Amino acid sequence: MHQGRGSYARNWIMKKSRRRSDFFLVITWVASIAAVATLLWIVESIITPAIPAIQKTGLSFFTSTVWDVNRDRYGAVPFLVGTALSSTIALLLALPLGVFIALFLSENFLPLPIRQTIRFVVELLAAIPSVVYGLWGIAVVIPIVRQFGGLLSDNLGFIPLFEGPATGNSTLTASLVLALMVLPTITAISRTAIVSVPLTLREGSYAVGATRWETIFRVLLPTAAPGIVAATILAFGRAMGETMAVAMLIGNSPRLNWSLLSPGGTLAGLLANQFGEAHGLQVSALMYAALALVLLTLFVNMAGEAVLRRAQKSIAGVR
């Protein structure tokens, strides 16, 4: 009888836990579907108001360099270029820096408590609100760019990227601040990737006589590459979508400009600046620009995913 009761109770618990797991299954389903549905909802509510502009401008939206609200002419090229330029420069600066910090934090150059502190401080950079980065950029980065931008344009002005005249509010200023803003993302994810490289690989490398730096560059980094690529994609996405700090620093010019020292504009900044007072076709054109931004981010993520897969395949044998 005792046994009978025990098995009854066990049965009951099992049933209950099964029921509970069913319940959790439902929750996970609902949560995932809700996330996908919300994304579709957002895209739909961007596309619907964008339709008049899509019909009116069509593909010339992506080829025309003139954004003139006054004459209802909308070409997004200056902002597409500005977005790509500022995010790319930011990543070119932040990626090597971030990977080196990640390496430093994952190797035993310094005692653990000190590394932990540095890691904490770097990750704290991600907690600073973007408006504060904007203010810091105005107070610190703009004067620096104004001073050295002149030198750059005087000496390297023949390169279109450094053509003068140099202004403080410029693509370069925005890129520098963006680099700092995406640094914690790159550092944190790269560090995790490097730390999770199996110890056996490292030991094997040492065993065949490789030095520490040979091990780092030939074994650790290639093995951690998928993680580092993922970090880069996330950082790129953040840089492209960043609005407040960029709008405060880039100079918000609707003119196409390849020079890093001139004022530029990004899609996100354009939306933030013009949406409030927009009317008529301008609203529609801004929605079209938002759609372009979403597509651009999607494209970057997909490209990143592809790279990630290939990288994983190539190192699959090693792991």
Next chain:
Amino acid sequence: MSTLRQSFLLLVYLAIQFTSPKAHATTQLQGAGATFPAPLYQRWIAEYTKSTPDIQINYQAVGSGAGIKQFTQNLVAFGASDAAMKDDEIAGVKQGVVLIPATAGSIVLAYNLPGVENLKLSREAYVGIFLGKIKKWNDPAIAKANEGVKLPGTAITVCERSDGSGTTFVFTKHLSTISPEFKDQVGEGTSVTWPTGVAGKGNDGVTALIKQTPGAIGYIEYGYAVHNKIPFAALQNKSGAFVTATTASGEATLATTQFPPNLLRAWPSDPDGKEVYPIATFTWLLLYKKYDNAPIGETVNKFVNFGLTDGQKFAEELGYIPLPKEVVEKCLEALKSVQ
């Protein structure tokens, strides 16, 4: 008494407070629109509601465009706009629209040139600067009007608005009036594509740009320049005289305005006269001709009446130009048609 019971009683009390319709017979007015006159309107609200505690007025400074939108969609009791309303916008409001110029301001060209005071800009000079044709401060076109002033060879950084703005509208309207080339190349509007320069959001954004950039010049409301202690240039008016923006020169400008019959909407886009400052504008309150809710209409009427009469005395200290007497009379006349 237990805390539970206390909180329950509190809930009941709150429920009664919020549900009983005439616990306090307050009339609430919502207004929304232009940011430029917002400080003055807030002041009017504070002063007016002092003597009428049963009236609550909220004004949201959401911008002229958004103000017109909310007014057209019947979301507010009154709107406000620096660019008034266009004919087709007025036609879209079925209750009818009464435009009331409520206050006015000058637009100044504030600059950042350490050591240079009392800068004078001829019409050719400031049009040229904003067209991007004059690039250095020691350009002969600027130097000609500033004899004895040592102008540096600094590059000119033009500062403009990145958002749609009534300030841009009035300034580009003036530039288009005095320069066919500007009209052709840039045109007038709340959001134009400037041939040169950096842009910031709002009057405060442009003010910040001017302050932080040596060699900068930008167009901002007179009040912002005064409060931030940024120097601004004396501009050459139609009669050829160089005039600094002051309350008096602004009043002189407003006095030249000729309103069309039945509609208080006009811009002194290039006023004539020796003492007039060339760029000044009214800013408008947008009222319905016939309010569906009579008490609301009556309250709006009283409040605007207060603003046009007693309220004008707060204008000058806040950096606005008080309305000339003739304009106030016309406004009060127009206000009578609001029901």
